[in-house]
Amino acid sequence: MTKAVNTVEIPAGVSGYELLENPILNKGTAFTQEERDAFALNGLLPPKIETLQDQVARCVETLKALPTQLDRYVYLRDLQDTNETLHYAVIAQDLYxxxxxxxxxxxxxxxxxxxxxxxxxxxxxxxxxxxxxxxxxxxxxxxxxxxxxxxxxxxxxxxxxxxxxxxxxxxxxxxxxxxxxxxxxxxxxxxxxxxxxxxxxxxxxxxxxxxxxxxxxxxxxxxxxxxxxxxxxxxxxxxxxxxxxxxxxxxxxxxxxxxxxxxCTFNDDVQGTASIAVGALMAAINLTGVPLKDQRVAILGGGSAGIGIADLIKCTMVQEGLSEEEARSRFYIVGRHGMVTEQTGNLEAFQKPYCQDSKRPEKENWQLDKAGTVSLLDVIRNAKPTVLVGVSGVAGSFTEDIIREMAKHTARPIIFPMSNPTSCVEAQPSDIIQWTDGNAIVGTGSPFEPFEYKGKTHYFAQCNNSYVFPGVGLAAIAVRARRITDTMFIAASKAVAAMSPAISNPNGKLLPELADMRKVSYQVAIATAKQARAEGLTENLTDAQIEEKIKAAIWEPEYKQYVPAVDKPDYA
Incomplete structure (x- = not known):
């Protein structure tokens, strides 16, 4: 006899406390009476048999009563180690x-x-x-x-x-x-x-x-x-x-x-951060009307995240028709010792491609606050970037002078202070809005509440890697991708940008709702899997087969019926 789809066979000997202490299998008070009889659970649980929804309601009540976010973090971690299905059901009811x-x-x-x-x-x-x-x-x-x-x-x-x-x-x-x-x-x-x-x-x-x-x-x-x-x-x-x-x-x-x-591997700090930055940038371009290939990008923070962002934006610019050299020249990387040039010492190999040539005539005519050092403010004043990204981890490094200078040269500056956690953010997004008289398009790494300015509500896109890596990972697992490439991440970026509410509403949010992450991840997975197929990194599946495999790979937080894998053991 074929077992029902929602039935799970429990190995012989797994019962009682062993079942209750297994976070993958534990259902707590939701074990049915039949399961309590079959797996020696009678007496180990209160008599009331609850639904998963009953349990979620209790957990939500507990979360609301806890005084701090750290207390809630600890509670959810304990729940994860006790009952994973319940843990994810709680998350699903309020993802945002x-x-x-x-x-x-x-x-x-x-x-x-x-x-x-x-x-x-x-x-x-x-x-x-x-x-x-x-x-x-x-x-x-x-x-x-x-x-x-x-x-x-x-x-x-x-x-x-x-x-x-x-x-x-x-x-x-x-x-x-x-x-x-x-x-x-x-x-x-x-x-x-x-x-x-x-x-x-x-x-x-x-x-x-x-x-x-x-x-x-x-x-x-x-x-x-x-x-x-x-x-x-x-x-x-x-x-x-x-x-x-x-x-x-x-x-x-x-x-x-x-x-x-x-x-099959990737680095989320390098590629995932870059992918959501590119996705948010593409969404912002829908508002500014300036094509990606015409953007000039300043990045504060020349580590793996900053260079990763530069690399993926550069690759996307090349897809839009620029040469490698043309694309690379549009980036200004600023580290702890100022703008990265051929004179900057102790550079890592991954940083060297973005060295600006300080001897070029246009650079020699730059007006600098301090001779010999090109600060971020100097870059903003002279290069007039249209995009400013912060991954420095230095709180307050996007000063009022820097943001106001950028707004002088760019009608709709795109400014992404992306450092995490909140204590490390380069500028408060509400300040950026005020310093640019409401014209900036702002994305952040951590969540920030909307801000009212001159009668308009400004939303701050949380450039959270969660928009990208779950879908990329789902695709790789579902279609057995052999490798993960930068172009697969670009495909993921484009999928996120295509879901931007700002496409149909100029006053809408730059990125989809975090509450819709499951839908976002599905679309990202589809786009990523198709790109893997195009690059010969998975079998030659049809679009319908890709969708079928991805849907089949998605786990939902729901309880299934447990039955013994063999004849009911004698627990007496």
Missing amino acids: GILPMIYTPTVGAGCQQFSHLFRRPRGLFITAEQKDKFDEIFANPRFDNIECIVVTDGERILGLGDQGAGGMGIPIGKLAIYTGCGGIAPETTLAITLDTGTNNEERQADPLYLGWKHERVRGQEYDDFIEAFVVAVMKRWPNVLLQWEDFHKNNASRLLEKYRDRL
């Missing part, structure tokens, strides 16, 4: 309101206090001393069905820097978004922290710190550790999607380039 609780900006505090908030293990913590134990650790049968891994070494957590083992909060949060927004089944996901030590003195001095108390491993030892990890991952899960998260700028782009052609 709960995303800030499970990820930015609250996850930053969660990482900083990780060792003090720790309840129970989730994911894998592997130290550099365990380089030879990857196969042993990965061999656990509970990891047999893993399809998606998010990995960090905790060195560059948001704008907060080195958090060591506390960085685990990021992979856990990203995977929660994969499931909540993209519908990737939680039992197929795995969070991993590669603990290579920490140089954070506060963590080192904390007696409760849970990580490896060792200075960060560098050089060849670090590279050998990462290589051993990748080799072990490819051996255990040949078709896995591997996402790199919050690695230091000196490693993020370097590791991406090293491994991007060996397995």
Whole structure:
């Protein structure tokens, strides 16, 4: 007899507390009487049998009663470790309101206090001393069905820097978004922290710190550790999607380039951040009427995120007809020592393509506030960029002078202070609106409330990677993409931009509602999968087959009926 679609067979011997303590299988008070009889649950639960909706209502009531966002973050993490279906059902009922609780900006505090908030293990913590134990650790049968891994070494957590083992909060949060927004089944996901030590003195001095108390491993030892990890991952899960998260700028782009052609992998800080920035920029262009190829872009922050954004915008400009050189010349990268030029010292390989030639005649005629250093204000005054992006992690670095100077030269300046968390944002979006007399188009990394100015409501697009990476990951898993390319991320950007409410309403929001993330992720997945097909990175599926595979891969937070996999065991 074929089992019903919504029926799950529970292995013999899994019953009682073992069932209740399995977050993937646990249904708590929603176990039916038949299930309570079959799996020795009588007496272990209150007598009332609830629906999933009843449980969600109780959780929402609890969330509302908690005093701070960090308290809500901790509560939701506990719920995730207790009952994953309920956890995601709670998220689904208010995606807009709960995303800030499970990820930015609250996850930053969660990482900083990780060792003090720790309840129970989730994911894998592997130290550099365990380089030879990857196969042993990965061999656990509970990891047999893993399809998606998010990995960090905790060195560059948001704008907060080195958090060591506390960085685990990021992979856990990203995977929660994969499931909540993209519908990737939680039992197929795995969070991993590669603990290579920490140089954070506060963590080192904390007696409760849970990580490896060792200075960060560098050089060849670090590279050998990462290589051993990748080799072990490819051996255990040949078709896995591997996402790199919050690695230091000196490693993020370097590791991406090293491994991007060996397995299905991407770096969300480099490519995901870039993709949503491009998507928001394309949506903004619908309002300004200035084609992308005619934009001039200043980026404050020359790390992996800033250069990643530049790379993807440049590739999109090339698609629109510019040469590589023409496109690259339209970018002005400003780091801690000013604009990046051929005279800037200690540049990483990924930064060098964006060096401006300071000897060109037009540069020699620039008016500078201080000889020998080209500041962001100097760039704004002389290059007259139409787009300004901030990924510096330096709060307040978009000063009033800088924003007002930009508004002098651009009728509708596009300004994206994208640093996370909120404490690191380059400028308050409400200030940007006032300093540009309401003309700026503003996108941010963290959520900000709308702002009323001169009778008009200004909405601030949250350029959240959640618009992109869940759909890209869903596509890669559903159609078994062998690689993930920059052009796949451009396809994702265009899919997001095509859903902009501003297309039909000039006063509308720049990006789709966060509450509609499931719909957004589906459209992003379709576009990404089609691009993978065009590049020969998956089998030659029809459009209908792509849609069918993506729909089949989407997990929904709903309870299924449990039946014993074999004849009912004798629990007496």
